[in-house]
Amino acid sequence: MPFAPVPSGSVAGRTLQESTYRPRVPPKRLHDDSPNIVIVLIDDAGPGLPSTFGGEVTTATLDRICGEGVSYNRFHTTAMCSPTRASLLTGRNHHEIGNGQIAELANDWDGYAGKIPRSSATVAEVLKQYGYATSAFGKWHNTPAEETTAAGPFENWPTGLGFEYFYGFLAGEASQYEPHLVRNTTVVAPPRTPEEGYHLSEDLADDAIGWLRRHKAFNADKPFFMYWASGCLHGPHHIMKDWADKYAGKFDDGWDTYRQRVFERAKQKGWLPQDCRLTERDETLAAWDDIPEDEKPFQRRLMEVAAGYAEHVDVQVGRIADELDHLGYGENTLFFYIWGDNGSSGEGQNGTIAELLAQNGIPTTVRQHIDALDELGGLDVLGSPLVDNQYHAGWAWAGSTPYKGMKLLASHLGGTRNPMAVRWPAKITADPAPRDVFLHCTDVVPTIYDVVGIEAPRTVYGEPQMPLAGASFARTLADRTAPGGKKTQYFEIMGSRAIYHDGWLAAARGPRLPWVPGQPEGIATWTPDNDRWELYHLEEDWSQSRDLADRLPKKLAQMRELFAIEAARNAVLPIGGGLWVPVYHPELRISPPYREWEFAGDMVRMPEFCAPALGNRNNVVTIDVDIPADANGVLYSLGAAAGGLTCYLDEGHLCYEYNLFILSRTKIRSESKLPPGRTTLVVTTRYAQPRPAGPLDITIARDGDTIAAGCVPISAPLLFTANDCLDIGTCLGSPVSLDYRERAPFPFEGHIHRVHVAYT
Structure with a gap:
């Protein structure tokens, strides 16, 4: 494939009268009732x-x-x-x-x-x-x-x-x-x-x-x-309230x-x-x-x-x-x-009310989620755009x-x-x-x-x-x-493994349990050689309820050998290879190969995986912008309502918000309004302590003078979202800040000439 083109059935002569016209007929490749x-x-x-x-x-x-x-x-x-x-x-x-x-x-x-x-x-x-x-x-x-x-x-x-x-x-x-x-x-x-x-x-x-x-x-x-x-x-889990209400009380026990x-x-x-x-x-x-x-x-x-x-x-x-x-x-x-x-x-x-907390490895309590939910409106908010439950x-x-x-x-x-x-x-x-x-x-x-x-x-x-x-x-x-x-x-999958053959199944659970927060103790030295294998006869035990490993060691050995053969044949090796990035080398997680970016003032919808990591890398964002009097609108936004950061103007005041998965919001706001005219704004982000999820110092300057500053106590070590984006001059996705949600996409009222981002 693809199939060769069907040649013409016609023969061209010097004139139409001397030519033979016979339309090409494609071969029949499907039967008449192909479903x-x-x-x-x-x-x-x-x-x-x-x-x-x-x-x-x-x-x-x-x-x-x-x-x-x-x-x-x-x-x-x-x-x-x-x-x-x-x-x-x-x-x-x-x-x-x-x-x-x-x-x-x-x-x-x-x-x-x-x-x-x-x-x-x-x-x-x-x-x-x-x-x-x-x-x-x-x-x-x-x-x-x-x-x-x-x-x-x-x-x-x-x-x-x-x-x-x-x-x-x-x-x-x-x-x-x-x-x-x-x-x-x-x-x-x-x-x-x-x-x-x-x-x-x-x-x-x-x-x-x-x-x-x-x-x-x-x-x-x-x-x-x-x-x-x-x-x-x-x-x-997003759904309108009336659909969730159909199940009110059905899971109380x-x-x-x-x-x-x-x-x-x-x-x-x-x-x-x-x-x-x-x-x-x-x-x-x-x-x-x-x-x-x-x-x-x-x-x-x-x-x-x-x-x-x-x-x-x-x-x-x-x-x-x-x-x-x-x-x-x-x-x-x-x-x-x-x-x-x-x-x-x-x-x-x-x-959870912000499901990427788990991927970021940030420990929380259920009470923190409930308290944050109460501030948003209580249990009825679950399933709404305000949370990622x-x-x-x-x-x-x-x-x-x-x-x-x-x-x-x-x-x-x-x-x-x-x-x-x-x-x-x-x-x-x-x-x-x-x-x-x-x-x-x-x-x-x-x-x-x-x-x-x-x-x-x-x-x-x-x-x-x-x-x-x-x-x-x-x-x-x-x-x-x-x-x-x-x-x-x-x-x-990620070291968890099994082999089925002719009614039997042998399995090793691997190093991690998905419901246990954080990385399990000892995973840094985990080897599949130390995993305990289980053995089940599925023809007699539909649900894997009776482990026969101790009773049938020879059968288990045969099954393990079969797994080894299939693993080698199908490029499964090394066992647990899927853990290489998330557990052993998080620095190799997919990220752009650049350290510096130059954006036009209307650049939008850059997926977070491909965008500069403004929330967990030392960086400087420089914005060349014309600001009208009492300006409103987003200068840039990365992430979504369930987690992200944003810089915007509100009635002339420059505002910055770091939304740590709804549970914590760090807000920084200039005391005075920015005067109208062309100006250069610089937002500097630096780790106060060099460790994952460590605090970030945020400094905002206008034409070289600091106008606002603050500290983000806990940062997101990996990313805010799986599918939302970086937008400049507007917020086209899920609004990061509740303060402008009702005004979203909240386009900037002035003109952004350029945005320069550099890691430092």
Whole structure:
């Protein structure tokens, strides 16, 4: 691929009369009833949430897809988002295509390089070459962070990897109210504000529906492939109050009791076998009874918000399914609905109103979160644009019922086992009983090729292609007893690992537990050689409840040897390579290679990963500006409402704010107004103490004279956001300061000639 151009069938003579006209006829590469294909991927959602499988989050669309098709209760992912997405779209294992961890933590080990190689063409690229129209919506998270600016390069954006159309966000998460969005390769603003009713999940469904309608009008004779990957249920948990209120009081008895209810209901529904056991809570994870009574309303409301958020996205999937039927596509559309790219996420740890606190390693107490929330308006603010809340890890554990693990644990099924439903009315007879064939996300691409009747290409744009790692399960769509998938599959994320083979699973939990704040003691000297391995016979122990390692040491040794073989074959080595940057070498985290920048006064939407680190590096910002009398407006802003810094003018007063994840706001304001005219403003940031999260001294000068100064007591050592940006002359994303939120985007009323930034 690409296929050679079809030569003309006409013969040109000297004149038209002497010429033979015979239009070229492209070869037929697809059969007449080639199906349309839709993949829906939900984010950070475990099997214990949907009502479809015994949970208490209403999922009417998932009910419908299961009821009109078939479901799989042993479908598996990688325990982390970017790796799953890369594998799902290519049919290869995540390490062998350089996606051993999220793109932002890329390093130089081959298995962790952070780019999908050209030797692993996506299913979109292959289907496009065969004549499919292709589109992608929502979360991407497979582009290197340093390549996500409006300047590109664009070859690793969705449109460079086989998708003819893309609308969504490139990072791992986004505000659901004020996201940084891209259409194809152009940065675009959300079509409405939160006050006007905007929500990202709805916008993504709207845009997908619009694309389907355009396809019907312009490309009616072409089949299509659509990949719709919501940012829900990833943090921040953003949803309108009326959706959260549907669940008021439903989780009052806590996650331990919720888990028991879901487990019993899942067995009644036939989603879990009757001999399945409910695994125990890890001793390091808090029981509901351990939560102080005065903190329980906060923890309950966090789960109510998450539940409303999850139901809302399922409704948006339903809107897309309805449109497929309305346009006449539903009958011959192969529709995959995958509930989770990994298990539920415990990255909210003890419950938070600013979920990037955990990534920055800043210790806090739940009481600090509650107190800050009270200042914003109380529990009703949860789910709003003012906070980036995420629930307690106990709810993530409950959302992964009946398993031990959750997201980031590749060792346990709660991190890797996700429900999948498939509908294709033209070919699949509805079957209410789930299929229990062991499948992996790498199996989806070969299944699509099998169904469409094509082979994986040997070369694409001259690049030899690596073999597919997955195996088709197409036969199981029509026949539940048919074989499908493969017998062996490894798992590994940041040192947590497992190997499945022919009904057995061996696993080592690795050095970190996602719900435990900070870095674990001894991780600096961690080696996989010292990890304890567990052994489970999944054919007799559905949920990993009985560890057989001590009873069957020879079997465990065989499984460990098999893992070693698969790890070497798939570029997993070194084990724990994904920890290289976040744990051992944080100084290698993706950042611009520059120490100095020159910006025009209207530069906007520079993703934080690519912007100067104004909040955690010694730096000087110099602004050449014309200031009108009593001026208002943002000079520059980095970050978002849940964390960031900003410099602006308010009625002529120069203001600076450092918003440390809502919990602390350092505000500096000049005593007198700045006189009108052209002037030079200099904002100097220096560490008062050279240590991560150390205090920062801020000095602001006008034409060489200091006009304001202050100290930021605690700083953000890594970054403020995953998806927001640096803006100059305005604040186009989520407003950093509450003081100008009602006036956002609060454009500067004067003229900024230039902004110079330099590290010192």
